């Protein structure tokens with residue numbers, strides 16, 4: 001068992017583990033090619049196809065350099081014109097679905113020229129449903145079977161749906177959202193802070209959310225396709241599986257279903273204006289995709305240009321990552337598509353050499369905290385906090401109830417509801433006596449804070465008087481010379497010409513307390529004598545030329561501030577912060593001290609990928625939160641929480 005990421009606390013231990021086969025297990029990207037039928041029978045009659053199947057895995061295409069020759073290709077599967085949607089699903093997609101119920105990732109993406117049948121393959125129609133509806137139905141079927149067979153596991157299923165349009169990431173479940181950022185956490189997980197994640201209780205629930213969201217996708221008519229997708233669409237289905245009994249394992253598997261926009265030759269699409277701009281973005285991202293594949297194939301350890309486009313950044317896990325991937329390359333038989341088909345086949349041929357390294361994403365928790373953790377992670381996975389087993393067993397009832405409860409585009413409502421229910425449960429679960437004891441502690445803490453505030457005010461007044469006296473003394477020439485005798489020349493100059501700065505150095509501890517009054521709960525707990533002594537010491541050190549020691553002392557002091565607070569009060573404040581980090585909405589996260597919109601979104605994204613923060617220190621795992629920032633954050637928030 002090799003540990004991929006992990007952190008510990010007294011309460012819980014979380015690790016992601018490889019499966020029994022370990023990290024050496026590899027899975028090649030499987031490539032299927034699907035040839036669509038002629039759209040116009042006249043074309044078929046007049047010119048015949050430029051490409052045709054030779055067997056279940058092979059096909060040939062006319063060699064453009066010499067029309068009397070053909071070029072042959074071999075793939076994992078070749079689906080001819082007559083292949084049904086069901087057959088494509090059964091042979092190319094169904095085999096990889098079970099992986100996501102075992103904590104692994106899987107992805108299916110349709111690639112190919114515009115008008116070659118990608119959307120038909122992935123989405124299909126009411127009469128001929130494609131890969132997406134079939135795969136999601138299969139997920140629910142597998143969950144149902146596992147629920148029956150494995151009584152000690154609970155399941156949650158959820159979805160997110162986005163499109164990349166003109167290099168912008170847009171949330172299809174929340175159509176008014178702006179371009180969403182793509183981030184990578186410390187463990188190299190790609191996250192999209194702010195992306196909607198909707199819980200699903202059944203296939204019909206999925207349908208309710210997916211259909212209107214699909215209509216939000218950007219499509220337009222071009223010369224080659226009346227309803228051409230102008231964006232890449234990515235649907236994510238996440239399954240979280242939690243063990244009810246020790247060791248409370250939890251596995252998270254994700255299925256990415258991707259319908260790429262088609263590669264376009266604008267001499268033939270007739271694109272102009274906005275269509276041309278869209279086409280530029282589409283072709284550029286597909287070009288980057290091709291560069292990524294080339295780079296993975298050379299395998300020389302060089303930088304893979306995932307970051308060069310949003311598409312490749314999001315497909316990072318599918319190509320050269322940890323997913324079981326299937327690429328369905330769609331091609332068309334008509335001669336007018338010849339060069340696009342030829343390019344697509346070459347891309348498909350090189351993609352089948354890509355090796356991925358799937359592993360099981362599993363966390364193991366100490367039993368003490370497991371129940372709480374599980375419910376949160378179910379919510380992350382799009383669950384309502386209620387075990388999927390229960391919901392699935394009562395499937396019909398829930399299916400009828402779900403739509404009125406949650407509007408397709410307002411998943412926030414359900415998560416707020418979940419949080420309220422969890423809170424209520426927590427309150428109900430707390431015994432009466434314990435609740436009274438907590439209330440009493442809070443009342444006492446408030447009193448203590450009030451007392452400290454008064455003391456702080458008193459001390460500030462004293463310090464101000466002290467400063468006044470000192471300033472008066474320094475006004476005299478002898479005062480200046482006495483004070484500066486041992487300073488180096490530069491410092492001496494500064495202290496004479498820029499007096500405020502010198503004063504600032506002397507009174508650093510107090511300045512700190514003036515800027516952030518609440519922090520003085522820590523500072524002013526000391527008897528006033530100690531402060532006076534400290535001031536003297538800093539003053540002496542400065543006069544000895546140790547320019548930084550005063551600051552260092554102040555820093556040490558800042559670092560020790562926690563030790564001066566009442567430990568139970570401190571504990572409570574930390575718990576409160578942790579609770580906000582784990583269950584706060586964007587707005588609530590932004591209400592934390594030193595957390596702006598960007599950081600709040602990063603926290604949401606981190607939660608989305610990793611589940612709960614086990615301890616507040618986990619915040620340091622988020623991009624941009626350094627040790628220093630974290631200590632400012634914790635200080636400001638603890639003191640603010642105590643002040644409330």
Ligand SMILES: Nc1ncnc2c1ncn2[C@@H]1O[C@H](COP(=O)(O)OP(=O)(O)OP(=O)(O)O)[C@@H](O)[C@H]1O
Nearest residue numbers: 036037114115116117118119120225228229261262
């Ligand atoms: N296997 C198939 N059987 C029947 N009709 C098909 C098949 N594949 C595609 N079509 C039809 O061909 C047309 C173009 O297909 P589709 O829109 O899926 O292409 P696309 O590759 O997604 O194009 P774009 O990249 O422009 O979005 C549609 O009318 C679709 O119904």
